Amino acid sequence: MVVQVNTRELVLQTLLEINKEGQYGHIAIRNTLEKYQYLEKQERAFITRVCEGTQENQIKIDYMINQFSKIKVEKMKPVIREILRSSVYQMFFMDSIPDNAVCDEAVKLTRKKGFYNLTGFINGVLRQMARRRKSIVFPEKSNEKEYLSIEYSVPEWMAEKFLKQFGFEKTEKILASFMQERPLTVRIRKSEINKEEVLESLKSEGIQVEKAPYLENAYYLSGYDYLPALEAFRAGKIQVQDVSSMLVAEIAGIKAGDFVVDLCAAPGGKTLAVADKLNGTGKVSSRDVSQKKVELIQENVTRMGFHNIEASVKDATVFDSSIMDQADVVIADVPCSGLGVIGRKKDIKYNMTLEKIKSLVPLQREILEKAACYVKPGGVLIYSTCTITKEENTGNIAWFISNYPYKLESIEPYICEELHCKTTKDGYLQMLPGIHKSDGFFMARLRRVE
């Protein structure tokens, strides 16, 4: 028997889950959708949109609610807080739902959750907000930090940090791009397959395929319901990967027969791109810190059918003498603050802190320090992150080249002209969302000189 559920109640449950320590928004939403698979497509779309939108705009929504509620959002009971937030999202960020319906449903849900004495409060706040829409105030643009923080729902420290690093105009572009829908990008494998046939197969399954920038094998996909059901995916002909991340295997300048070590490899995006370039030759030692992570790599390796990848559990901060001076190429795609991928993972903007960023730098340097020993003399080390903070990127590279026998080497021979800029000749590239057509990403190519 199918039990009727209220979609707004599922939204509430999911938002409460999302706000638990250590929970990821996309996973909480996926869990709800998997549990209630029998829901209509429209209901699933509603749950996804309201949960994602409420989370994405949380700082702005709280700022709005606080203008109408005597009890500040942070002091509210979690259930009440999430009912209000998601209702405000429906009233102010979606066109299709009348204010009255949103208020009525919020009151019903409050009652259903047992908060009888708070139905009046919920009703009062929401109806006031609906009635006095035009009186809601937002920070002036001249008040740069507060304006950016509220308008784009990022913590003030982040707005301030970006302002310092990029200035107002660039920061606004970056933050605005975080709010835009991100296309799903895939890399079509080159080895052992025919690209035209893959494109045909995708189109025959009703998928819209569009060329992505910068790389000939990068494509945007849309119109799919469940990616793993696609033939091209199951047969290991496509791999989900942002174009910025694909560039790592390009600038590594992989040659047939190379021995490549990927130190922080899960779920295997760069490992798989490198193996594709090796075209059945050489070997990739693909490592990550836990068994669970290595299983993710292995799953992808099995699906794509590569035989030249060996996935293993290895802590990159622990020296491994067995590969000392052995690798033609080492990839250190280190754990980072992830500020470049906020557009895809909204949790990052609420969970990252200045202290955490600060504590990542020594870890990244520890990994670089070990990585330096694995490259054979004359070999190549690629350092990359999916973040845009100076200290994790150019800061670490400056530290590294002043302490180790490495020099930066131009990446221009490996990337398209559109990406050439002041720094690419010098050996590194900082991609910025909203400026580049990709996630935020940093990559550097270093040659071991002795």
Ligand SMILES: C[S@@+](CC[C@H](N)C(=O)[O-])C[C@H]1O[C@@H](n2cnc3c(N)ncnc32)[C@H](O)[C@@H]1O
């Ligand atoms: C940016 S992600 C890697 C993405 C991956 N290179 C790809 O392209 O799919 C960073 C990875 O570093 C791993 N990691 C964190 N600490 C590590 C350590 N001490 N040793 C090895 N890997 C570590 C994390 O588990 C995570 O999978």
